[in-house]
Amino acid sequence: MAKKPLDTMTESMFYTMLALSCGPRCGIDIAQDISRLTDKRIILGPGTLYTILSKFLEVGYIRQVDLDGRKRTYEITDKGIGALNDELSRLRQCLSDAVHIHELEKEKTYGKQDSEDSDPALCPV
Amino acid sequence: MENKIQKTVIPPCARYDIENTRAWLSDMAKEGWLLKKDGFSFGLATFEKSEPVCARYSLQASILQAGPFDQNSGSAPREQILLNAEYGWEYIARRDQFYIYRSTDTDSIEPDNDPRVQAIAVKEVEKRVLASILPMVLVLAVNFLTNSSYGLSPAIMCAQLGLGIPVRFVVAIIIQAACILHEANTLRVLRKKLSHGYELKKDADWQKKKTNTRMWQIVRIVPFMILTAFIVILLKLPDSGKTAIDEHALSAPFSTIEDLHFGMLEEIAEYPDSYIRKTANAVLDEGIEWREVATIKQPGGYSSVAVLQVTYYDAKSVSFRQKLFSSHICLDERRFRKAGDIEKKDLSDSFEGNMEVTAFMRRDSLTELIIRKEDRVIVVSYFLRGETHYMPWIEAIVRGFDNAGISTLRQSHT
Numbered sequence: 001m002a003k004k005p006l007d008t009m010t011e012s013m014f015y016t017m018l019a020l021s022c023g024p025r026c027g028i029d030i031a032q033d034i035s036r037l038t039d040k041r042i043i044l045g046p047g048t049l050y051t052i053l054s055k056f057l058e059v060g061y062i063r064q065v066d067l068d069g070r071k072r073t074y075e076i077t078d079k080g081i082g083a084l085n086d087e088l089s090r091l092r093q094c095l096s097d098a099v100h101i102h103e104l105e106k107e108k109t110y111g112k113q114d115s116e117d118s119d120p121a122l123c124p125v
Numbered sequence: 126m127e128n129k130i131q132k133t134v135i136p137p138c139a140r141y142d143i144e145n146t147r148a149w150l151s152d153m154a155k156e157g158w159l160l161k162k163d164g165f166s167f168g169l170a171t172f173e174k175s176e177p178v179c180a181r182y183s184l185q186a187s188i189l190q191a192g193p194f195d196q197n198s199g200s201a202p203r204e205q206i207l208l209n210a211e212y213g214w215e216y217i218a219r220r221d222q223f224y225i226y227r228s229t230d231t232d233s234i235e236p237d238n239d240p241r242v243q244a245i246a247v248k249e250v251e252k253r254v255l256a257s258i259l260p261m262v263l264v265l266a267v268n269f270l271t272n273s274s275y276g277l278s279p280a281i282m283c284a285q286l287g288l289g290i291p292v293r294f295v296v297a298i299i300i301q302a303a304c305i306l307h308e309a310n311t312l313r314v315l316r317k318k319l320s321h322g323y324e325l326k327k328d329a330d331w332q333k334k335k336t337n338t339r340m341w342q343i344v345r346i347v348p349f350m351i352l353t354a355f356i357v358i359l360l361k362l363p364d365s366g367k368t369a370i371d372e373h374a375l376s377a378p379f380s381t382i383e384d385l386h387f388g389m390l391e392e393i394a395e396y397p398d399s400y401i402r403k404t405a406n407a408v409l410d411e412g413i414e415w416r417e418v419a420t421i422k423q424p425g426g427y428s429s430v431a432v433l434q435v436t437y438y439d440a441k442s443v444s445f446r447q448k449l450f451s452s453h454i455c456l457d458e459r460r461f462r463k464a465g466d467i468e469k470k471d472l473s474d475s476f477e478g479n480m481e482v483t484a485f486m487r488r489d490s491l492t493e494l495i496i497r498k499e500d501r502v503i504v505v506s507y508f509l510r511g512e513t514h515y516m517p518w519i520e521a522i523v524r525g526f527d528n529a530g531i532s533t534l535r536q537s538h539t
Contacts, residue, residue: 012239027208046208047185047226047236051246053204054188072204 009087012044016052017061017076017084024065024075027053056080130174131161135342137335140168140221141250141311145331147182150225152331154180160227163200165220168342181327183214183236184223186246209236222250237325244319251312258305261298268295297351304345434506450481450497453504457485457493467492476523484519496523 009017012034019025019033030053031044044052053074056062061080066073076084138145150160158172159180165171185205201224206216213233214226226236237243319325417433438449454469461467472482481497494505505522 008241010239010241012242027204028211043234043238045234045236045238046205046212046214047183047246048239048242050185050202050205050208051188051237051242055245071207 009083011042012048013052013056014084014087014091015042016044016049016056017080017087020062020074020076021081021084024073026071026073028071030074131171132158132174133169133171135168136165136170136220137338138331139308139311139334139338139341141223141254141308141315142331142334142338143184143223143315144325144329145334146220146223147184147325148327148329149331150182150227151180151327154178154182154227160217160225163218165218165225170220178229179231180227180229181231181233182217183209183226183228184220185209185226185236186243186250187219187222187224188246188249212236222253240319240322240324244316247312247316247319251309251316254305254309254312258302258309261302261305265295265298293351294355297348297355300344300351301348304341304348307341430508432506432508436504438502439500446497446500446502449502450495453495453502454483457495461485461492472519475520480523482519482523494519494522498523 015034015037016030019030019037022033025033027046027049031046031049035043053062057064057074059079060077061083062074062076064072065075136146136149138149140146153160153172154175155177157175157177159175159178160182161171161173164173185201187201200219201216205224209216209226212228213230214228214236217225217227219225237246416435418430438446458469461469466487468486470484470486472484473480476482479499483495485493485495492506492508494503494507496503496505507522
């Protein structure tokens with residue numbers, strides 16, 4: 001029986017889901033994908049990766065699809081896709097909130113006109 | 126085959142202290158002692174002599190519960206071993222709920238490099254550690270229920286097993302539970318730190334906690350020693366401290382079926398099918414148990430069955446005697462509560478002298494008799510099928526107890 005969904009998703013977890021959303025992967029492939037996706041900003045250690053995969057299997061976000069020799073391949077489930085979409089929505093909302101707050105702060109500081117003229121590329125958020 | 130020099134030590138770090146354990150193992154490697162493959166067993170760590178090396182160790186929490194029939198139980202899961210091997214970490218041993226990996230490559234990635242994910246793994250261990258307290262709670266609950274429902278009240282248990290054993294048993298379980306709670310708390314503190322992003326120190330000063338760890342290790346051993354002693358005593362109980370009454374020169378200090386069943390000996394002689402089977406008769410440290418079952422052929426051809434069980438205590442103090450007496454009464458009240466046709470009667474007034482007699486009687490026969498006669502407490506279960514005039518039997522039983530009692534038996538034995 002699948003357990004209740006995870007309360008929070010860490011960055012490592014999010015990228016693991018993201019890697020698996022591109023198709024079935026084994027543990028090492030997931031780690032390499034994440035390293036490439038994040039330009040080596042995030043490198044998952046084997047302990048972290050194993051814990052994430054075990055936890056995702058337990059809550060039903062992923063399932064094992066193949067045992068090729070000594071490697072196990074995992075794929076994301078519908079429940080996992082739902083969780084990933086929820087996390088994406090949450091992150092979009094966070095980003096949107098941050099941009100909104102930042103614009104309000106700029107309006108207060110420079111006035112509305114300056115704010116509209118300012119270059120969004122210079123926005124630190 | 127090359128014989129490597131080995132040494133076995135008691136780890137100076139608690140089994141759930143990840144930070145200090147790995148620092149200690151690394152320090153041992155620097156001194157030229159590498160943890161042996163599967164080198165943790167029975168709370169001891171075994172090392173093999175090698176060249177001093179700079180080795181890093183990683184303790185990875187066992188996230189999945191290995192079942193009793195799981196081939197991986199005892200060792201790390203194969204998937205985890207393979208993943209670690211890809212990153213240059215070699216599986217070495219298991220210590221309780223943690224798998225220990227080693228790497229001599231200084232550039233290898235730290236296996237648990239996301240503290241928040243590590244907190245999830247530690248939480249699984251914490252849950253299992255806390256769950257391990259359940260059997261103890263269960264044992265205490267069963268012990269309590271058994272005591273309260275089926276007669277092993279503390280006083281009776283103390284009289285039957287000796288004062289210390291029931292107390293030591295409960296103390297052992299409480300100490301063990303306290304140790305588990307302490308470990309669960311250690312894990313909880315670690316988990317909280319990890320979930321706030323705390324990264325474990327690579328060079329923790331494990332010497333600082335050495336004394337504290339040693340103290341807990343000693344405390345942990347105490348319940349095991351007590352429980353082992355308890356089991357040994359229980360196993361030896363049927364043989365130790367018991368002497369067959371038959372071996373004594375004196376007869377039993379109380380009435381037996383032969384005494385109670387007036388003229389039975391003649392009847393037995395007349396009806397050879399009659400017999401008495403003594404299922405237990407012995408002098409114990411704390412008292413006497415005597416059980417007899419008789420099948421008696423009566424004149425007229427019908428047979429009756431008589432069962433006599435006597436438990437005879439020499440009370441060591443007035444308060445203990447009273448406690449023992451009232452415990453047996455309470456026990457019978459509980460036992461016979463559901464049987465509506467069993468009646469409790471105080472027969473103390475029927476007998477002279479300093480004596481208390483309580484009888485539990487069914488309509489057609491005596492069920493149990495509890496007697497406090499001077500310093501002795503005597504519990505008699507007597508059943509003779511078909512006998513309805515129980516009062517003569519009760520009188521015979523009560524008066525049949527010899528004042529000399531158990532002490533005379535012991536003296537004659539020594």
